[in-house]
Amino acid sequence: MDNYDKASIPSLTDCLNAADETRELLINRGCYTEIPALLERFYQADGVYLVSDENTREAAGKLVGAILQEAGVPIRGELCFPANPRLHADYSSIIAIKEGVSVLPNPDATVPVAIGGGTVNDLVKRAAAELKRTYLCIPTASSVDGYTAYGAAILYDGYKQTMSCPAPLSLAAEPEVLAKAPPYLSSSGFGDLTSKIIAGCDWIVSDTVEPLGAPGANRIDTRIWNMTQPGLMDYLERSISAAQGNSDAVIALFEALAITGFSMQAFKGSRPVSGCEHLFSHVWEMEDLSLDGIPVTHGHKVTIGTLAATACYEIFFADPSGPPSPPRDYVRPGPSQRMNAVSSAFKGNRSHDQVVKTALEKYTDDKTVARIREAVTDNYRELRDRVLARLLPYEKLREMLGKALCPLKPESIGLARNQAIATARRAQMMRNKYCLLDLLWDMGVLETTLSRLEDSKTYLC
Numbered sequence: 001m002d003n004y005d006k007a008s009i010p011s012l013t014d015c016l017n018a019a020d021e022t023r024e025l026l027i028n029r030g031c032y033t034e035i036p037a038l039l040e041r042f043y044q045a046d047g048v049y050l051v052s053d054e055n056t057r058e059a060a061g062k063l064v065g066a067i068l069q070e071a072g073v074p075i076r077g078e079l080c081f082p083a084n085p086r087l088h089a090d091y092s093s094i095i096a097i098k099e100g101v102s103v104l105p106n107p108d109a110t111v112p113v114a115i116g117g118g119t120v121n122d123l124v125k126r127a128a129a130e131l132k133r134t135y136l137c138i139p140t141a142s143s144v145d146g147y148t149a150y151g152a153a154i155l156y157d158g159y160k161q162t163m164s165c166p167a168p169l170s171l172a173a174e175p176e177v178l179a180k181a182p183p184y185l186s187s188s189g190f191g192d193l194t195s196k197i198i199a200g201c202d203w204i205v206s207d208t209v210e211p212l213g214a215p216g217a218n219r220i221d222t223r224i225w226n227m228t229q230p231g232l233m234d235y236l237e238r239s240i241s242a243a244q245g246n247s248d249a250v251i252a253l254f255e256a257l258a259i260t261g262f263s264m265q266a267f268k269g270s271r272p273v274s275g276c277e278h279l280f281s282h283v284w285e286m287e288d289l290s291l292d293g294i295p296v297t298h299g300h301k302v303t304i305g306t307l308a309a310t311a312c313y314e315i316f317f318a319d320p321s322g323p324p325s326p327p328r329d330y331v332r333p334g335p336s337q338r339m340n341a342v343s344s345a346f347k348g349n350r351s352h353d354q355v356v357k358t359a360l361e362k363y364t365d366d367k368t369v370a371r372i373r374e375a376v377t378d379n380y381r382e383l384r385d386r387v388l389a390r391l392l393p394y395e396k397l398r399e400m401l402g403k404a405l406c407p408l409k410p411e412s413i414g415l416a417r418n419q420a421i422a423t424a425r426r427a428q429m430m431r432n433k434y435c436l437l438d439l440l441w442d443m444g445v446l447e448t449t450l451s452r453l454e455d456s457k458t459y460l461c
């Protein structure tokens with residue numbers, strides 16, 4: 001199932017057609033001139049409401065405004081957020097967008113247009129959903145995998161959460177604008193793309209344990225798998241110089257990130273594109289991780305999560321003859337012990353109750369754990385071969401991330417090495433979606449894996 005030839009890789013258009021929310025993606029030079037036609041084709045529009053920040057207004061908003069005016073599309077209103085401090089995906093900004101549209105003479109016929117990076121897009125995505133409108137997205141950087149995904153990561157009630165909302169109906173991405181984006185944004189997008197390697201490995205693990213009754217596990221869906229996995233290495237190689245402003249590289253990167261969103265739309269879940277590396281980043285997002293007062297981007301957090309997850313995979317599968325055994329004195333915690341541990345790990349956190357609930361849902365009973373241990377031990381070589389065929393070796397991953405100007409050490413995103421490693425414990429408690437961290441926990445080797453990771457002179461150094 002994991003073997004494929006080039007013929008099995010669907011084209012960008014095939015992936016777009018498999019998505020059920022997004023109808024059109026333009027990514028060609030001069031595509032802004034086609035925005036009036038997009039508005040006419042897909043939206044019952046009597047005007048637009050433009051949302052940007054000072055940087056993205058300069059990079060794209062002014063040109064888009066001029067093209068719309070020239071074409072006679074009424075610009076009913078505009079909201080431009082300040083560039084400094086860097087825009088947060090805060091719910092108060094969603095309220096500002098909604099109020100801006102609601103006071104217009106004909107709000108139901110006005111199309112919100114997001115002109116910006118992941119944050120502007122997430123704000124408009126959610127605001128449009130609350131306004132019961134579809135929106136148009138004009139991305140200004142290949143910075144994140146969320147443009148074409150449904151859902152938006154919003155700071156609400158004090159903590160970051162994924163709020164449901166449909167993906168954009170259409171997008172127009174101008175390569176020249178993407179190429180001029182600040183390097184840290186393109187490197188964030190590249191880091192986010194490397195996470196799809198772990199997503200693939202986690203899906204193989206999940207595919208193995210699903211028939212055994214493991215909670216939150218999914219079988220591999222070959223049609224969706226083919227959208228994201230077979231072409232991934234080629235996309236990574238072609239997009240490696242995106243942060244240097246190489247135009248072909250940013251196009252490749254944007255396409256690859258857009259496909260990840262389309263595969264989520266087709267799968268109706270994040271399984272194809274997000275694994276345990278995103279759980280590390282979710283913990284750091286809850287903590288509002290910043291460096292020198294500047295928030296760390298989603299993609300840079302995911303980069304360190306991807307390095308940590310790769311290290312854990314290499315440690316678990318290090319011995320070709322069989323999986324690591326739990327320590328002699330290992331005793332699997334019972335449900336109440338487990339709930340106490342989860343509760344204290346998230347004590348004082350706004351999402352405490354939700355995480356405790358999820359941890360209870362994903363607590364595996366003893367019989368299922370015994371079946372998982374037996375099956376993983378019996379089928380170890382096959383599982384190891386399948387995972388290692390997908391996993392990019394740590395040293396190669398690190399080299400690739402370095403070329404793409406991504407952070408390589410936890411310190412580069414404001415974390416001590418031991419803090420980053422310890423995050424694995426809390427990451428494993430979140431989300432009922434079977435991944436490597438769950439396998440380590442069920443096999444009784446999470447702690448020994450983390451100790452080996454901590455003792456190593458290679459990983460996260």
Ligand SMILES: [Zn+2]
Pocket residue numbers: 144145146192278298302
């Ligand atoms: Zn992501």
